[in-house]
Amino acid sequence: AQSVTQLDSHVSVSEGTPVLLRCNYSSSYSPSLFWYVQHPNKGLQLLLKYTSAATLVKGINGFEAEFKKSETSFHLTKPSAHMSDAAEYFCVVKRAGGTSYGKLTFGQGTILTVHP
Amino acid sequence: DADVTQTPRNRITKTGKRIMLECSQTKGHDRMYWYRQDPGLGLRLIYYSFDVKDINKGEISDGYSVSRQAQAKFSLSLESAIPNQTALYFCATSDLRQGAYNEQFFGPGTRLTVL
Numbered sequence: 001a002q003s004v005t006q007l008d009s010h011v012s013v014s015e016g017t018p019v020l021l022r023c024n025y026s027s028s029y030s031p032s033l034f035w036y037v038q039h040p041n042k043g044l045q046l047l048l049k050y051t052s053a054a055t056l057v058k059g060i061n062g063f064e065a066e067f068k069k070s071e072t073s074f075h076l077t078k079p080s081a082h083m084s085d086a087a088e089y090f091c092v093v094k095r096a097g098g099t100s101y102g103k104l105t106f107g108q109g110t111i112l113t114v115h116p
Numbered sequence: 117d118a119d120v121t122q123t124p125r126n127r128i129t130k131t132g133k134r135i136m137l138e139c140s141q142t143k144g145h146d147r148m149y150w151y152r153q154d155p156g157l158g159l160r161l162i163y164y165s166f167d168v169k170d171i172n173k174g175e176i177s178d179g180y181s182v183s184r185q186a187q188a189k190f191s192l193s194l195e196s197a198i199p200n201q202t203a204l205y206f207c208a209t210s211d212l213r214q215g216a217y218n219e220q221f222f223g224p225g226t227r228l229t230v231l
Contacts, residue, residue, distance in 0.1 A: 009156065034219060043120075043206065044159075044222040076134030090158060103174075104220060 002027040004093050013116045019078040023091030026072060031100075033074045034092040034104070035065055044090065050074060061085070066115035067113045086114045119143045122207050128229045135194040137226050139207030141191070147210045148190040149220065150174075150182060157207060165190055168212035197230040204228075212223040 007022040025031060029068060048059025055067045061084075065076045069076040091107040120141045129135050139148065146167050151159040151174075161174030163182040171182060179201060183191045194201055204227050208220040 004158075038221075043224040044208075046219050046221075049219055103161060103164075104159075106160070108156055108158050 002093050002095055002105050004091050004105055004107035006089075006091050006110050008110050009108065010111045010113065012113040012115065013081045015083055017079050019076070019081045019085065019112065021076040021085060021089050021091075021112065023074045023076065023107060024072055025091070025093045027093055027095060029095050032072070032094040033065075033067060035059065035063070035074075035076050036090045036092060037087045038090065039087045040110075046074070047089075064100065081112075081114045083114050083116070086112055088112070120207060120209055120221055122205075122223040122226050124226060125126050125224065126227045128231065129197055130231050131198055133197050135228065136154075137192045137205055137207075137228070139190045139192070139223060141188050141207075141221075143209055143211070143221060144187075145209035145211045145221070146187065147212060148184065149208040149210075150180075150190065150192045151206045151208065153199075153206060153225075154203050155187070162192065162205075182216075182221045192228075194228075199230045202228060202230045 003026045005024045032106050035047040036044040037043050037047050047063050048057045050067045058064045063078045067074050088109045088111050090109050092104045094104050123138045149164045150162040153159045160176050162180050165171050165184045168184050181193045204225050206225050207223040210218045210220045
């Protein structure tokens with residue numbers, strides 16, 4: 001079984017300050033991990049993915065995430081928030097390898113608000 | 117993503133009506149999925165299909181059915197809509213050739229309201 005917990009349903013930051021969106025996962029097998037972003041009235045866009053090649057993963061728009069196996073975490077960070085980062089963010093886990101059918105398990109989502 | 121399209125984008129219907137949501141993709145992917153999104157619950161898988169002859173139930177398939185008319189088309193039907201099926205519905209695709217780390221590509225969503 002696998003599960004994902006996003007520790008904050010809402011995060012509010014000021015423009016230019018760092019962003020931290022927290023995600024913990026549970027998986028019986030080595031997982032693939034993803035962060036998706038959903039802007040208002042838009043579909044989901046992939047920000048970045050962890051595929052076991054490197055624990056620090058860089059994504060689009062200046063975001064990055066670090067896979068920490070000992071802490072079962074995959075937190076998303078950005079050094080300096082921009083107004084256009086305001087959106088809902090989803091942490092997603094997928095079992096890697098074996099006969100996985102590609103099932104994704106989504107976290108509950110974190111809404112990021114960026115203040116001027 | 118313009119490569120995955122969903123129609124309609126918005127639909128309001130009444131309890132008991134039959135509704136079909138359509139998804140088309142030009143990515144050439146073999147795998148297609150239907151999800152629903154509810155506030156605070158993330159996305160939950162309704163059905164998925166690995167190819168035209170392969171259809172599988174997801175976590176919450178009750179009250180829904182699907183049809184894979186072609187590799188590029190995957191439709192979701194609500195046989196008799198009920199108010200708790202009011203949600204945002206997403207279609208997604210993925211490429212088997214990407215292996216275990218394949219990501220999914222999402223359509224823009226269909227907002228369905230059942231009165």
